[in-house]
Amino acid sequence: MKFIHTSDWHIGRQLHNQSLLEDQRHVLAQIVELAVTHEVDGVIIAGDIYDRSIPPANAVALLDEVVNRLVNELKIPVIMIAGNHDGHERLGFASRQMRESGLHIIGPLKPTLTPIVLKGDTGDAVFYGLPYADPATVRHLFESEVSTHEQAMVELLEQVHKHDSQGLPKVVISHCFLDGGSESESERPLSIGGADKISPSLFTPFSYTALGHLHGPQFKGEPQVRYSGSILKYSFSEQHQKKSVTLVELTAEGEASIELLPLTAMRDVRIIEGELDTLLEAGKADLHRDDYLMVRLLDKRAILDPMGKLREVYPNVLHLERTGLMANNSQLAIGRDQIKKGELDMFTDFFSQVSGEPMSEAQQTVMVDTIDELHKQERTS
Known part of the structure; x- marks a missing residue:
């Protein structure tokens, strides 16, 4: 078999x-x-x-x-x-x-x-x-x-x-x-x-x-x-x-x-990073520049229309991160960490900050049931 x-x-x-x-x-x-x-x-x-x-x-x-x-x-x-x-x-x-x-x-x-x-x-x-x-x-x-x-x-x-x-x-x-x-x-x-x-x-x-x-x-x-x-x-x-x-x-x-x-995909899914001028120059010789890309720009200066410039060389840039600009911004770094957390962790943090005390076991149970029900509704909608 x-x-x-x-x-x-x-x-x-x-x-x-x-x-x-x-x-x-x-x-x-x-x-x-x-x-x-x-x-x-x-x-x-x-x-x-x-x-x-x-x-x-x-x-x-x-x-x-x-x-x-x-x-x-x-x-x-x-x-x-x-x-x-x-x-x-x-x-x-x-x-x-x-x-x-x-x-x-x-x-x-x-x-x-x-x-x-x-x-x-x-x-x-x-x-x-x-x-x-x-x-x-x-x-x-x-x-x-x-x-x-x-x-x-x-x-x-x-x-x-x-x-x-x-x-x-x-x-x-x-x-x-x-x-x-x-x-x-x-x-x-x-x-x-x-x-x-x-x-x-x-x-x-x-x-x-x-x-x-x-x-x-x-x-x-x-x-x-x-x-x-x-x-x-x-x-x-x-x-x-x-x-x-x-x-x-x-x-x-x-x-x-x-x-x-x-399995071989039509286009790969990749993350590339570097300064804009370096990436644009490298893209001219990149045989896979049609891949789906996330680009992390390391430039620390403001750039006019970076996405437009990138897409002239890499037509399938789907997401752009200004990593260089964010490097010294601790608040943005904290924000990105928060996004990665699950709904329960995020609400638990929020509750603690607002009320000044952690959630009780009973309150956590209510939130788990509520979020589960929202996920279930999302699946059936």
């Missing part, structure tokens, strides 16, 4: 207001070709198919194009689950009708698990899709007293443990945040205060766990408990990440061999 594990396509995403749709089309075509080249028995997409719950029409058209190529033309089954960015009901529309064609979409979480058997030349495997679900959703569906993401995952995995796979390897597909995972700035938090973190040990009993949510390729606990990472760099914090999909080959006994297959 051989399959490709990918996730976090975020179709329709923008980077600093720059549409990435053509960049996504370019790299998704590579994934299709890799599926053909390696003669895989399936493609697994572990959530965040779209970038928002109501995707634009051109994003839907691109997904339709890719899925049609894989499922209808190449006859390669596809399993996709909803992530925290996806509109679960919209993604799951007509999923029962599509199942027979080889397209398996797990949108909203259901109280009954539906195992999916994929057939391979060297053996079959059973796949269990667990779409993103917060503790409140699991509590309602299963009438259980869960309050954290880990408790909710334990509840969901209980069905996987109980299911008789007839000796076939078990593969879990999930969209969650494992404790100890390396984050990027482009990932939307699932919760706050650490309540979203799940122990990697929950997944070690399975032959392979295909994870989505974290954008850097990585594994936690065991090599077979793995994030494939996003298909593109979706923030400048990811500039040093090497994007890939994961090729997994399972033996009949459930042993997994893993290979990372690199």
